[in-house]
Amino acid sequence: MTGRLSRILGALDRMLSFALGAILIGIFCLNLYQVAGRYLFGVGAVWIPDLTRLLFIWMVFLGTALMHQRKRHLVIDVLLLKFPGRARRTIEALIAVGMLGLAGVMAAVGWRIMQIRMDIPYTGLEIPTGYAYLAVPAAAALIALASLANLWECVRQRT
Numbered sequence: 001m002t003g004r005l006s007r008i009l010g011a012l013d014r015m016l017s018f019a020l021g022a023i024l025i026g027i028f029c030l031n032l033y034q035v036a037g038r039y040l041f042g043v044g045a046v047w048i049p050d051l052t053r054l055l056f057i058w059m060v061f062l063g064t065a066l067m068h069q070r071k072r073h074l075v076i077d078v079l080l081l082k083f084p085g086r087a088r089r090t091i092e093a094l095i096a097v098g099m100l101g102l103a104g105v106m107a108a109v110g111w112r113i114m115q116i117r118m119d120i121p122y123t124g125l126e127i128p129t130g131y132a133y134l135a136v137p138a139a140a141a142l143i144a145l146a147s148l149a150n151l152w153e154c155v156r157q158r159t
Helices: 003-041 048-069 085-117 135-158
Strands: none
Touching: 003 048, 003 135, 048 135, 085 135
């Protein structure tokens, strides 16, 4: 990978890792607060289940994008490793193109569902549930970026 692209992906990796860690800590603290409130005071906050659900959805989709960027998400490379270098790079390029297509479908469908859900609020938070569905096109954009980087790497290695 080129130096600039490598730096961009490295910065993105660090930002996603930090965001995922912060979300996980946030979910933990919210649930701790909810459990303590229920057991110590007999009352819980109505908005916490909705917020933890929203944060969990974002954590899952951002985590999926991060694992795709690191090439650690659903990798089945038993057959791929049996091919020689040039054929392997060609197959990896085709996989990257396929992932770009999948990311495009994810972005389009996720955006459409997010728009529909913007009229449906969370009961406890009183914000649109569409914000949870926004995680789908956001992750799709990150997956597309990583797939473009993978494709670029395959093309550069062939020359």
